[in-house]
Amino acid sequence: MDERTTVTDDADAVLEAARRAREAAVALAPLTRAQKDAALLAAADALEGAVDRVLAANAQDVERALAAGTSAALVDRLRLDAGRVAAMAQGLRDVAGLPDPVGEVVRGSRLPNGLELRQVRVPLGVVGIVYEARPNVTADAAGLCLKSGNAVLLRGSSSARSSNAAVVEVLRGALAGTAVPPDAVQLVPGDSRESVKHLMRARGLVDVLVPRGGASLIRSVVEESTVPVIETGTGTCHVYVDAAADLDQALAILLDAKASRPSVCNAAETLLVHREAAPAFLARALPALRDAGVTVHADAAVTAEAERAGVDVVPATDEDWAEEYLSLDIAAAVVEDLEAALAHIRRWGSGHTEAVVSADQRVCRRFVEGVDAAAVAVNASTRFTDGGEFGFGAEIGISTQKLHARGPMGLPELTSTTWVYTGDGHVRG
Amino acid sequence: MDERTTVTDDADAVLEAARRAREAAVALAPLTRAQKDAALLAAADALEGAVDRVLAANAQDVERALAAGTSAALVDRLRLDAGRVAAMAQGLRDVAGLPDPVGEVVRGSRLPNGLELRQVRVPLGVVGIVYEARPNVTADAAGLCLKSGNAVLLRGSSSARSSNAAVVEVLRGALAGTAVPPDAVQLVPGDSRESVKHLMRARGLVDVLVPRGGASLIRSVVEESTVPVIETGTGTCHVYVDAAADLDQALAILLDAKASRPSVCNAAETLLVHREAAPAFLARALPALRDAGVTVHADAAVTAEAERAGVDVVPATDEDWAEEYLSLDIAAAVVEDLEAALAHIRRWGSGHTEAVVSADQRVCRRFVEGVDAAAVAVNASTRFTDGGEFGFGAEIGISTQKLHARGPMGLPELTSTTWVYTGDGHVRG
Numbered sequence: 001m002d003e004r005t006t007v008t009d010d011a012d013a014v015l016e017a018a019r020r021a022r023e024a025a026v027a028l029a030p031l032t033r034a035q036k037d038a039a040l041l042a043a044a045d046a047l048e049g050a051v052d053r054v055l056a057a058n059a060q061d062v063e064r065a066l067a068a069g070t071s072a073a074l075v076d077r078l079r080l081d082a083g084r085v086a087a088m089a090q091g092l093r094d095v096a097g098l099p100d101p102v103g104e105v106v107r108g109s110r111l112p113n114g115l116e117l118r119q120v121r122v123p124l125g126v127v128g129i130v131y132e133a134r135p136n137v138t139a140d141a142a143g144l145c146l147k148s149g150n151a152v153l154l155r156g157s158s159s160a161r162s163s164n165a166a167v168v169e170v171l172r173g174a175l176a177g178t179a180v181p182p183d184a185v186q187l188v189p190g191d192s193r194e195s196v197k198h199l200m201r202a203r204g205l206v207d208v209l210v211p212r213g214g215a216s217l218i219r220s221v222v223e224e225s226t227v228p229v230i231e232t233g234t235g236t237c238h239v240y241v242d243a244a245a246d247l248d249q250a251l252a253i254l255l256d257a258k259a260s261r262p263s264v265c266n267a268a269e270t271l272l273v274h275r276e277a278a279p280a281f282l283a284r285a286l287p288a289l290r291d292a293g294v295t296v297h298a299d300a301a302v303t304a305e306a307e308r309a310g311v312d313v314v315p316a317t318d319e320d321w322a323e324e325y326l327s328l329d330i331a332a333a334v335v336e337d338l339e340a341a342l343a344h345i346r347r348w349g350s351g352h353t354e355a356v357v358s359a360d361q362r363v364c365r366r367f368v369e370g371v372d373a374a375a376v377a378v379n380a381s382t383r384f385t386d387g388g389e390f391g392f393g394a395e396i397g398i399s400t401q402k403l404h405a406r407g408p409m410g411l412p413e414l415t416s417t418t419w420v421y422t423g424d425g426h427v428r429g
Numbered sequence: 430m431d432e433r434t435t436v437t438d439d440a441d442a443v444l445e446a447a448r449r450a451r452e453a454a455v456a457l458a459p460l461t462r463a464q465k466d467a468a469l470l471a472a473a474d475a476l477e478g479a480v481d482r483v484l485a486a487n488a489q490d491v492e493r494a495l496a497a498g499t500s501a502a503l504v505d506r507l508r509l510d511a512g513r514v515a516a517m518a519q520g521l522r523d524v525a526g527l528p529d530p531v532g533e534v535v536r537g538s539r540l541p542n543g544l545e546l547r548q549v550r551v552p553l554g555v556v557g558i559v560y561e562a563r564p565n566v567t568a569d570a571a572g573l574c575l576k577s578g579n580a581v582l583l584r585g586s587s588s589a590r591s592s593n594a595a596v597v598e599v600l601r602g603a604l605a606g607t608a609v610p611p612d613a614v615q616l617v618p619g620d621s622r623e624s625v626k627h628l629m630r631a632r633g634l635v636d637v638l639v640p641r642g643g644a645s646l647i648r649s650v651v652e653e654s655t656v657p658v659i660e661t662g663t664g665t666c667h668v669y670v671d672a673a674a675d676l677d678q679a680l681a682i683l684l685d686a687k688a689s690r691p692s693v694c695n696a697a698e699t700l701l702v703h704r705e706a707a708p709a710f711l712a713r714a715l716p717a718l719r720d721a722g723v724t725v726h727a728d729a730a731v732t733a734e735a736e737r738a739g740v741d742v743v744p745a746t747d748e749d750w751a752e753e754y755l756s757l758d759i760a761a762a763v764v765e766d767l768e769a770a771l772a773h774i775r776r777w778g779s780g781h782t783e784a785v786v787s788a789d790q791r792v793c794r795r796f797v798e799g800v801d802a803a804a805v806a807v808n809a810s811t812r813f814t815d816g817g818e819f820g821f822g823a824e825i826g827i828s829t830q831k832l833h834a835r836g837p838m839g840l841p842e843l844t845s846t847t848w849v850y851t852g853d854g855h856v857r858g
Contacts, residue, residue, distance in 0.1 A: 026775065030798040109820065115809060117819060124831055125801065207831055226652055228832045249854030256856035346455065368849055369459040372554065380544060380852030389857070390546060390848070391538065402553055402636055402845035403657045404833040416831035419819070420797055423809030425678030427685035428818070 013189040014198035017153060018205035021126045024183040025151040029123050031179050033100035036147055039178035044092040046174035047139065047167070051085045057166035058135065065159055073263075077133045078160055088139040088167070091394065095143040098393045101411040102149045116422045121415040123149030125207040128188070128199050129396075130155045130221060132213035135163035142171055142185045144396050148414035153206065155188040155196055157213075200225035207416075210409075212397050215324065230405060232397035235265035235352035236324050237382040240341045240367065242358030243276040249379060250277075250357040251285055256381040257355060259292040263326050265398060266353055266385040270321065271332040272341045278305060278334045286311040294328045301334035321348040338363055342370040349373060351400050353382040374400055374407040442618040443627035446582060447634035450555045453612040454580040458552050460608055462529035465576055468607035472575075473521040475603035476568065476596070480514045486595035487564065494588055506562045507589055517568040517596070520823065524572040527822045530840040531578045545851045550844040552578030554636040557617070557628050558825075559584045559650060561642035564592035571600055571614045573825050577843035582635065584617040584625055586642075629654035636845075639838075641826050644753065659834060661826035664694035664781035665753050666811040669770045669796065671787030672705040678808060679706075679786040680714055685810040686784065688721040692755050694827060695782055695814040699750065700725075700761040701770045707734060707763045715740040723757045730763035750777040767792055771799040778802060780829050782811040803829055803836040 028036075047054070058080040065075050101121050108118035127150045129141045138154055145152035156164040164187060172182040188195050200209060203226040210230050211221040222229050239257050241250045257268035273281055282305035289296055290311050297320040298306055298313040306313040313332075320331040321344070335341045345354055355377035356367035364378045375385040385407060387395025392410030399405045405413035457465075476483070487509040494504050530550050537547035556579045558570045567583055574581035585593040593616060601611040617624050629638060632655040639659045640650040651658050668686050670679045686697035702710055711734035718725055719740050726749040727735055727742040735742040742761075749760040750773070764770045774783055784806035785796040793807045804814040814836060816824025821839030828834045834842035 029801070111818070111820065115813060119836075122801070223655055228657075228830065230832070246854065252854055252856050256858060260857060364851075368847075372455075372458070372551070373847060375848040375850065378849065378851040380850055380855040381857050383857040384544060384850055384852075384855065385848065389540070391540065401657065403659070406845050407548075407848045416835050418797075418802060419804040419814065419836045420807065421804065421809055421813055422793075422807040423813075425675065425681055426809040426813065427681050428689060428810050428812040429685060 010190075011198040014195055015202060015205065017186050017189055018126065018199070018202045020183040021151040021153055021186055022205055024181040025123065025125045027181050028146070028151060028184050029102075029149050031149065035179040036100065036149070037096040039175055039180040040092045040096040040143055040146060042178050043143070043171045043174040044089040044096075046170050047085060047089040047092070050166075050170040051082055054085050054163065054166045054170065055080060055082070057162040060162040061135075061160050070159070074133055074159075078135065078163070080135060080163060084136060088136050091136075091140050092143045095147045095394055098147065098411060100147065101415050104412070106417055111421075113426060114423065115426055117419065119417050119419050121412065122418045124414060124416050126151045126153065126205060127414065128153045128155065128206045128209040128227065130196055130199070130209065130211045130213070130217065132157045132217065133160055135160045135167060137212065138164045138167045139171065140394065141396060142168075144394055144411060144414060146180060146184060148411045150414055151184040151186075153186055153188050153199065155199060158191045161191060196221070197224065200227055203227050210397055230397070230399050230409070231401040232399055233265045233352075234324055234350045234400055235267065235398075236270065236322065236348060236350040237266060237268045237353045237355070238270045238272055238341075238345050238349060239268045239355045239357065239382065240272045240335075240338075240345070241274060241277055241281055242338065242356060242360065242363050243274040244360035244363060245274075245277055245281070245357040246359055247277070247281050247284065250281060251288060253355065253357055253379070253381050254285060255288060255292055257383055258289070258294055258330050259328065260381075260383060262328050264383075265324075266383050267326070268355070268382050269323060269325055269330060270348070271330055272335050272344060273302075273332070274338070274341070275301070275334050275336055278302075282306070283309050286313070289330065292328070294330055297329060297331045299333040302332045324350065338366060342367070345371055352398070353377060353385040355380065355382050374398065439619070440627045443624055444631060444634065446615050446618055447555065447628070447631045449612040450580040450582055450615055451634050453610040454552065454554045456610050457575070457580060457613050458531075458578050460578065464608040465529065465578070466525040468604055468609040469521045469525040469572055469575060471607050472572070472600045472603040473518040473525075475599050476514060476518040476521070479595075479599040480511055483514055483592065483595045483599065484509060484511070486591040489591040490564075490589050499588070503562055503588075507564065507592070509564060509592060513565060517565050520565075520569050521572045524576045524823055527576065527840060529576065530844050533841070535846055540850075542855060543852065544855055546848065548846050548848050550841065551847045553843060553845050555580045555582065555634060556843065557582045557584065557635045557638040557656065559625055559628070559638065559640045559642070559646065561586045561646065562589055564589045564596060566641065567593045567596045568600065569823065570825060571597075573823055573840060573843060575609060575613060577840045579843055580613040580615075582615055582617050582628065584628060587620045590620060625650070626653065629656055632656050639826055659826070659828050659838070660830040661828055662694045663753055663779045663829055664696065664827075665699065665751065665777060665779040666695060666697045666782045666784070667699045667701055667770075667774050667778060668697045668784045668786065668811065669701045669764075669767075669774075670703060670706055670710055671767065671785060671789065671792050672703040673789035673792060674703075674706055674710070674786040675788055676706070676710050676713065679710060680717060682784065682786055682808070682810050683714060684717060684721060686812055687718070687723055687759050688757065689810075689812060691757050693812075694753075695812050696755070697784070697811050698752060698754055698759060699777070700759055701764050701773055702731075702761070703767070703770070704730070704763050704765055707731075711735070712738050715742070718759065721757070723759055726758060726760045728762040731761045753779065767795060768799075771796070774800055781827070782806060782814040784809065784811050803827065
């Protein structure tokens with residue numbers, strides 16, 4: 001750790017950045033949609049104009065990662081090219097095209113005493129985002145926060161520090177010519193784990209923290225933060241294949257949910273099959289999973305079906321039921337009935353997305369009321385739990401908590417509300 | 430501390446209660462409105478039928494409080510009579526009359542691919558309420574939680590332990606004959622501060638904690654809880670009297686906001702007067718406050734006006750600007766202009782309710798956009814920030830935080846949502 005890092009890692013630097021963000025948030029809150037959109041478009045143009053600078057910075061990060069022996073998958077997530085930078089700029093333009101959530105009247109009425117009451121969306125204030133490798137999150141999160149009237153404190157991973165610094169410099173340069181104060185977009189000073197801790201303790205200066213990334217990052221933020229947190233992402237998603245399932249649909253849904261993009265949080269991690277459907281379904285599903293390159297972590301009943309089908313599986317332990325593999329692995333069990341499936345999901349699920357495949361309407365209805373998750377997929381793949389798929393235009397993450405926001409979070413989820421009541425000298429007496 | 434208390438204060442007993450609450454919540458979530466309302470009405474009848482038993486238990490609490498030299502005001506808050514018990518029963522009937530928030534479709538659409546998407550309100554699960562003296566909160570909170578499909582863990586103050594235990598026993602007895610499991614309403618075992626700590630650490634079993642009471646209780650829960658918290662109550666509310674205020678209205682609003690019920694969180698604690706309005710307004714307001722028994726903690730400019738008016742005031746320090754007196758005291762300052770008032774409120778306000786009195790539309794508009802609070806009163810008293818006044822029928826508290834719920838919390842604020850999407854074998858591919 002060199003001297004510069006030691007200095008910028010101290011609590012004062014983080015708190016000073018948070019204070020500047022707070023001031024910027026005060027100036028940002030009353031801006032009109034036109035002012036905010038103009039700033040977003042200026043930022044998009046600036047990013048496209050600075051593509052060489054951003055790629056040069058990114059090359060430093062990639063070089064450092066390669067020298068450190070980082071895995072190819074991680075290096076790929078880190079690496080930018082002209083197309084990815086153009087996509088970041090287009091993302092900012094897309095956000096400019098979305099409606100402004102601020103000022104939306106959520107509810108309203110005239111009270112019996114004549115007071116005019118309305119509940120109006122307002123910005124949260126200062127939003128902290130703690131995230132891992134992908135540098136495109138830097139521009140995406142900044143765009144969503146600005147549009148919703150929030151200042152943002154960005155805390156990316158140290159592996160992407162040159163890229164993130166270049167992107168933020170470009171964005172701040174563009175904002176300097178607009179109504180949005182540049183301090184509305186800042187990197188959290190410092191590279192060490194300590195700087196995250198200072199951010200988590202900046203209660204009163206930071207209104208909400210959104211951790212995006214691996215389970216251990218999220219857990220540590222949730223446990224240590226005194227700033228309110230919106231928990232994102234862990235997805236131990238289940239696909240339950242009912243006795244009354246259409247097996248063609250069940251197979252297509254299972255393969256899509258598991259294998260179309262295994263590294264994301266809305267991918268399936270556990271298959272549960274009703275015992276009556278098990279022989280017929282598993283005789284088709286186990287070879288299909290094998291052909292898709294998926295390793296099945298099987299309970300005894302699934303193992304027996306696998307032997308009949310001539311497919312190799314590995315035995316499942318309790319750890320498998322809790323596991324978010326994020327890889328071409330799936331845990332699989334045969335369950336006695338729907339209630340046993342619900343009990344399994346209640347015990348092991350992470351509350352992200354649970355899917356039921358059944359042609360029986362009563363089964364679907366009971367599954368929906370019996371699971372407690374951000375999303376329930378009925379005869380559909382878990383992979384649809386996504387802000388883009390839901391028509392939000394963009395998302396800041398997928399909340400797996402119950403307070404404030406649950407599921408994909410778009411612009412309205414980055415706001416709070418204020419009750420405004422207007423009278424003519426009204427007193428309660 | 431007797432042996433029984435020592436045993437029930439341990440973490441295991443609290444966690445065991447939370448686990449039973451969790452099971453009860455699973456059974457409670459799918460109940461229909463008719464089933465929940467029947468349980469609420471049975472509980473109301475039982476409470477009225479057990480008035481003697483509840484009053485006998487309450488007499489023990491009152492006796493203990495008197496023996497301990499508790500203040501008359503606190504003993505009054507603790508004391509029940511037949512009328513207060515009847516009001517608790519009526520409160521349960523009123524909640525039965527409110528619409529069921531569970532199942533409400535908040536948003537919904539048919540996606541381009543034909544998936545039917547809807548966002549549906551669901552119960553939070555297990556709600557913990559930590560509260561101080563008033564035993565009526567026990568029945569009120571239980572009623573609101575049951576109606577919204579939540580199990581509740583009640584942690585009242587030890588001063589009300591006999592009353593709370595009697596009320597909860599009566600409610601649980603009534604539930605035993607209904608579709609609602611009795612374990613949906615439980616007292617947190619144990620009397621000591623430790624039992625609150627165990628509750629705050631029961632993440633995964635308890636979905637949200639709502640502290641209701643004094644500032645120090647709320648602060649300790651907010652700082653120590655790993656269970657998500659909804660912060661309630663602290664109200665350092667301001668009344669800003671603008672240069673363009675109608676002074677008759679300003680005076681009526683000030684007196685109502687400060688003196689109609691000084692012990693509540695929506696009472697005003699600070700008066701800010703535009704310097705152009707100060708001489709004329711304070712010449713009337715200072716004697717009127719004195720006549721209402723209010724002590725004014727004044728800055729230099731207000732003190733000068735007080736001397737001219739022949740009214741005694743006490744000098745204000747910085748502590749006064751931050752103070753939630755909850756008594757017949759008010760801090761008062763003259764400000765240079767609207768922006769100075771907004772800066773003062775941003776620095777010292779608690780984000781509860783801020784009032785502006787002005788006939789100038791531009792001033793009102795700027796005040797609304799410039800303050801960051803749960804409620805803004807325009808030409809109206811701060812005292813209207815209240816679930817009953819807003820037409821919610823009942824409230825669990827007033828949130829002063831920005832996430833999830835802000836302002837008076839009624840039944841919808843005791844719910845989360847689930848996204849349900851229904852397809853016919855839809856895959857994302």
